[in-house]
Amino acid sequence: xxxxxxxxxxxxxxxxxxxxxxxxxxxxxxxxxxxxxxxxxxxxxxxxxxxxxxxxxxxxxxxxxxxxxxxxxxxxxxxxxxxxxxxxxxxxxxxxxxxxxxxxxxxxxxxxxxxxxxxxxxxxxxxxxxxxxxxxxxxxxxxxxxxxxxxxxxxxxxxxxxxxxxxxxxxxxxxxxxxxxxxxxxxxxxxxxxxxxxxxxxxxxxxxxxxxxxxxxxxxxxxxxxxxxxxxxxxxxxxxxxxxxxxxxxxxxxxxxxxxxxxxxxxxxxxxxxxxxxxxxxxxxxxxxxxxxxxxxxxxxxxxxxxxxxxxxxxxxxxxxxxxxxxxxxxxxxxxxxxxxxxxxxxxxxxxxxxxxxxxxxxxxxxxxxxxxxxxxxxxxxxxxxxx
Numbered sequence: 001x002x003x004x005x006x007x008x009x010x011x012x013x014x015x016x017x018x019x020x021x022x023x024x025x026x027x028x029x030x031x032x033x034x035x036x037x038x039x040x041x042x043x044x045x046x047x048x049x050x051x052x053x054x055x056x057x058x059x060x061x062x063x064x065x066x067x068x069x070x071x072x073x074x075x076x077x078x079x080x081x082x083x084x085x086x087x088x089x090x091x092x093x094x095x096x097x098x099x100x101x102x103x104x105x106x107x108x109x110x111x112x113x114x115x116x117x118x119x120x121x122x123x124x125x126x127x128x129x130x131x132x133x134x135x136x137x138x139x140x141x142x143x144x145x146x147x148x149x150x151x152x153x154x155x156x157x158x159x160x161x162x163x164x165x166x167x168x169x170x171x172x173x174x175x176x177x178x179x180x181x182x183x184x185x186x187x188x189x190x191x192x193x194x195x196x197x198x199x200x201x202x203x204x205x206x207x208x209x210x211x212x213x214x215x216x217x218x219x220x221x222x223x224x225x226x227x228x229x230x231x232x233x234x235x236x237x238x239x240x241x242x243x244x245x246x247x248x249x250x251x252x253x254x255x256x257x258x259x260x261x262x263x264x265x266x267x268x269x270x271x272x273x274x275x276x277x278x279x280x281x282x283x284x285x286x287x288x289x290x291x292x293x294x295x296x297x298x299x300x301x302x303x304x305x306x307x308x309x310x311x312x313x314x315x316x317x318x319x320x321x322x323x324x325x326x327x328x329x330x331x332x333x334x335x336x337x338x339x340x341x342x343x344x345x346x347x348x349x350x351x352x353x354x355x356x357x358x359x360x361x362x363x364x365x366x367x368x369x370x371x372x373x374x375x376x377x378x379x380x381x382x383x384x385x386x387x388x
Contacts, residue, residue, distance in 0.1 A: 002388070003142030004367040006056045009047030010375075012368050017057065020138065020146035025072035028150040030084065034163040035062035035141050035364070037374050037384045038171060039197045040309055044131065045371050048268065049311065051132035059141030060086035060128040061170045063163060066154070067144065075151040082154035083169045084147055085336035088126040088137060091152035101125065102333035107149065108135040124333060141367055143388045155340045158348070164385060165347055168202070168354040174339040176202025176264075179307035180210055182330035183260035187211030190253060192297050193234070194290045195264035196224035198383050199307055201357050203262055204232040209351060216249055216258065218293070223380045231356060246296050257299035265290040266308025288314035295322050306331035360384045 003017050020029055038061050043049050063083040066076050076082055088107045089096050095103035104125035126148075129139015138145060147154060157166045176199055183191060185207050193200050193207070196219035204215055217234040219225055225236035237245045250257055294304045295318050304327055322329070346352040359382040362370050370384045 001143040002364060003057045003138075004059065004364070005054075006044065006052055006058055007054050010045060012045060012058065012371055014365055014367055017055070017142075020144055022068060022070045023146065024148060025070040026148070026150055027070045028066050028073055028076065028147045028154065029068040030062075030064040030082070030140070030145050030147050030154075031067045032062050032064040032140055032143060032145060032388055033081075034064070034167050035059050035386045035388075036167060036170075037061075037141075037367070037370055037386070039199060040130070040171075041371070042375055043266075043268065043309060045375060046268070049131045049133065051136075053132065053136075056129070056131070056136070057138040057142055057145075058129045059139035060130055061167065061172065062128075062140030062145065063157070063167050063170060064140075064145075069150065073150045076154050076156060080154070080156055081159065082156050083166055083340070084128070084140065084145075085153050085155065085169075085174075085340070086128055086130075086171045087153075087333060087336050088128065088135065088149055089152050089337060090149055091337075096152070099335055099338040101152075101335045101337045103335075127333070141364065141386060143364070152337065155337075155344075157344065161347065164355040164358060165353075166344070167385065168198075169336075169340055169343055169347075171334070171336070172198045172202045173206075173343055173352070173354045174336045175199050175307050175334040176204075177206040177339050177343060178334045179203045179262050179264065179305050180206040180212075182307075183207070183262055183303050183305035185210040185212050185260065188213045189259040190214040190216075192216040192218060192249060192258045192261040192294070193264055194218045194262065194294060195308065196221060196228050196236075197264065198357055200262075200264035201228055201232065201382075202354060203264055203307065204228055204234055205352060205354070207262075208232055209346065214258075218245065221377060223377075224382060227357075227382060246293060249297050253299070257297050257302065259299060260303040260305060261294035261298045262305045263290050263294050263308045266306075267310045267314075288317055292316070292318050295325070295327065298325065298327060300325045301327075303328045303330065305329075307334070357383045358385055362386055364388045 089101035089104040107126040108123040126135025
């Protein structure tokens with residue numbers, strides 16, 4: 001089959017690789033019909049995520065048709081059209097029983113997980129196409145993919161909805177929904193979303209659904225901010241044009257700050273020259289710039305929700321300010337399986353239209369070019385969908 005493979009920072013290639021095969025009795029083989037490039041994939045593309053190996057198959061947003069199924073698969077059958085959550089969960093462990101699927105304690109068993117074990121941290125659930133730190137499971141930017149734990153992950157979708165309407169159930173839509181839920185969004189509240197990428201936009205859509213009255217969206221990419229303003233009614237804030245935007249937001253909220261802030265940027269947020277240097281020499285593994293701004297702009301007793309990816313540790317985390325303000329923090333990978341039924345209903349009812357963010361459609365053969373476009377923000381690129 002053809003698949004997109006990793007060969008180092010900014011070196012991804014569509015190559016011919018062996019077809020996947022059933023390995024466990026509850027595996028399926030999926031013929032991919034649509035996949036997407038995620039903002040989180042750019043962390044891999046830039047070489048920022050450890051435990052990547054040459055030849056690893058990328059991609060964690062994908063869907064398709066069940067081609068084959070192991071003898072213990074009962075939830076789906078050959079020919080079913082399904083979306084695949086990016087989180088691989090067993091459905092039976094302590095955490096899965098709590099619907100905390102991203103904390104599954106059984107699916108990530110490969111050697112890469114020992115990077116966390118050395119810090120006495122239980123390895124997280126395995127993820128598709130996201131390094132050996134997260135299980136080393138081949139991803140779905142490919143023609144075929146093996147899907148483990150197929151009685152828990154694959155989610156059947158109706159034929160009345162085309163691929164683009166439901167594809168983002170695999171990651172960014174439930175990620176945005178969980179981010180808004182973690183932020184305790186309710187009717188009439190105010191929220192600041194840092195990052196106007198796909199997750200930031202899905203978060204804005206879900207915040208609107210939950211009744212947020214005022215949404216500030218902070219970024220430096222004008223075309224994305226314009227799209228978010230037109231589509232979700234956000235108040236766009238370009239921090240390159242307003243270097244004191246925190247004061248601007250504080251003044252607009254009677255000096256208190258927003259009810260919640262959401263960091264949809266993560267560890268690669270562009271910080272000061274000092275912070276950039278610290279990151280470059282590995283004195284810190286994540287930039288805390290966006291996180292500090294979230295703390296500054298959130299009112300006392302408010303919430304900071306973090307769907308953005310962080311790695312390792314952050315220098316100069318403002319724990320004192322957060323403590324004095326009585327802030328709550330909620331973060332982590334998305335418990336995708338938990339949200340799929342309700343999000344599908346919202347799509348069917350027309351209350352959520354995640355496909356509106358798609359700006360480019362390409363063939364899988366052109367995936368390397370797609371990564372370059374997404375990275376460089378060429379041609380007003382917001383979201384790329386690939387088809388084999």
